[in-house]
Amino acid sequence: MRHISVQPTSLLAMIAVVSTLGGRVVAFSAHRVTNYSTAAFATVTSTSLRGRVRPAFGTQLASSTTFEEDEYDFDYIVIGAGSGGIASARRAASYGAKVAVVEKGRLGGTCVNVGCVPKKVMWNAASIAETLHDMKHYGFSGYDSDAISFDWPFIKEARDKYILRLNGIYERNMANSGVTSILGEASLTDGGNGGITVVPSDGSETVSYKAKHILIATGGYPTFPGGDGVKEHSISSDGFFELEELPRRAVVVGAGYIAVELAGVLQALGTETNLVVRKEAAMREFDEMLRDTLDEEMQRQGIAIHRNTNGVKSISLDDDGLKTVHLENGEVITGVDTVLMAAGRAPSVNTLNLTGAGVEQGDKGYIQVNDYSETTANGVYALGDVCGNIELTPMAIATGRRLADRLFGGPEHSGAKVSYEYVPTVVFSHPPIGTIGVTEAQAIEKYGEDNVKVYRSKFANLYYGPWNVEADDKPKTGMKLICAGETELVVGLHVIGMGADEMLQGFGIAIKMGATKADFDACVAIHPTASEEFVTMFPWGLSKPATGA
Incomplete structure (x- = not known):
């Protein structure tokens, strides 16, 4: 054992501490631990670093x-x-x-400070705003009066304290x-x-x-694209959580989940929101049912979607303090309070x-x-x-x-590692999205078109049942179950609509365990819920179940 000079009193004290905790003393000094084998040495300190x-x-x-x-x-x-x-x-x-x-x-990190957690707080606020907007359909009045208002600084302060x-x-x-x-x-x-x-x-x-x-x-961290005035006159998703007031008119740039989430929050809380995407639509990497349904719902909510723009060319600051956004395709958006860039991130x-x-x-x-x-x-x-x-x-x-x-x-x-297969994912858009497994296009590419069977459903949630509006004007829930092989192994499950965020976790467990369409059918539905649609999809019960219904 290497000998290190220390004060005898310190040596005895340290041995006593480590021995009491069951540790093995090899060698140490007042500022150095050598060949330790126990966390008890965490009590050894350096006064120079306090x-x-x-x-x-x-x-x-x-x-x-x-x-x-x-x-x-x-x-x-x-x-x-x-x-x-x-x-x-x-x-x-x-x-x-x-x-x-x-x-x-x-x-x-990002999740707690400028990501998942504060974003979900704002999504909750936006969801409450949507419920207040809907309350007339359930006999409540007062939405159009001054009795109801939204205080952005209040929720920001409460969120930041949390x-x-x-x-x-x-x-x-x-x-x-x-x-x-x-x-x-x-x-x-x-x-x-x-x-x-x-x-x-x-x-x-x-x-x-x-x-x-x-x-x-x-x-x-979030990145900014190039272009005259782009970085100077825009904020990132991090900057969204620093806003002191609700913007009157905003431009959100990006086609990923961050962009659609924040665009949905702003629109629901009262901001006139524009979503700028480089190509035809947002969420292009997701299943086409999710992408198309979200696109329809964002437009129904009033979000103006600027398509095939190839991005932002420049942003200029006007004399009145507002911004003008020039897009690469020649479009111009004027009178903008806030430009939020959500076009990419870097390590x-x-x-x-x-x-x-x-x-x-x-x-x-x-x-x-x-x-x-x-x-x-x-x-x-x-x-x-x-x-x-x-x-x-x-x-x-x-x-x-x-x-x-x-x-x-x-x-x-010794062989422990994480699995990156079948990872459930939720996007807190308006409405929310839940997805796990492959898309329909990916399933066909992986298993062959003849070996893939797809079950679909699109309906208005019972929440919208009493609404006295045309059926086409009611928000829709979309569901898709993608199965592969003779056993109809469930290899993809996708849902968009009210409650999608909370229903996905249980289905994720089933898919991780290798559930088939017959297993889904064998589970008796919980009625009336939106999630029951996944266990009653037509045609139902044609595969022989091992247990259940």
Whole structure:
């Protein structure tokens, strides 16, 4: 064992702490842990680094000043405190690993701060607005009076306070799991030797650390297309959550789920909304039934869709403070308060020194990984939006936990990895979309047209039943079940309409378990609900069920 000079009193105190917790003492100093085997060493601190970590962890950080071949500061360092990174860190710590998370921003990443969570709050607000608009059909009056109003600053303040509470919950969860939190911007050291350098957020001197395993989970960020005045006179999806007032007239640019979600929120809350798409329609990668139904519903709600524009050419600021948007196809949109660019995202990797560490990147800068989240650099892993493969928060969480299982969970988890097959996805558009598996076009390409059978249904939800309007004017729910082979294995399920977001999870489980059309038919319907349509699709019950109806 290497001998390191320390104060005898400190040595005895440290041995007592570690022995009490059942740890194995190998060698340590007041600022260095060597060949540790227990998370108990998280209590060893460096007085020179106090004040550079989050207060909850001010007595837990072990620092590094020089690297030696067999010495590590941590078993696992996670760069990025988003949902995926934190999930992986806490899972690793549960196995006794010594873990640190480095983050320069607010805890929770995109999802908590400028993504899923605040977006869902605004979607809820927009849904309430839609219900208020509909209340006359159920005998309620007063919508057209001054009795009902919407206060954007109120919901913004309430939403922002909620996000701050979530930031605190993430911090406490990490503290309770024994994870060290380091405030600063991290980069990999040259040569891929398991080291990182951190520029502390408080402006103090750069600190170096070394770990057996390093995970990159830094997420992504919204990008702006080129064009005169585009970046200067528009906001990103991040900027949407900084708006102090509801825009009077807005232009949303993009054809993906972020664009249609935010366009739907704005329109429902009272903004005159324009959606600009480069080609014919939004959501082109989704099943054609979802794409076409959403297109119809957005138009019915009053969203003006500008098609085949090839994007924005320029944005100019007028003397009255409003903006004029010039599109590449010659169209011009005037009198605009807010231009929101939702045309793309990129991985947040620019400051990580990936090339120097031997981490290879693919198209658009995404980190290349294998099925086990391993990069091309030994001991360096990546997951989530930096990889560009199914950029969903629950996907990143599952990937992070499986990675921690494999690295620290023992032999029984040596082959642990996440599955990217049959991942349920919800788009919080108006109306919402739920989808899992392949599209109809993908199924035909994969299985052959003769081996694919498609079941469809389109109807007005019972909610709209009492409305005294023409049937064609009632919002529609669309459903599609895609089956393959003689057994009619369900390989795709798609739904758009009221309640689609909440009904998908259960169907996702069934499809992951290999459900067939006969299995769906064998489940007795819950009436009256929209979801019952999936288990009663015509023709019903013609395949022999094993159990059920």
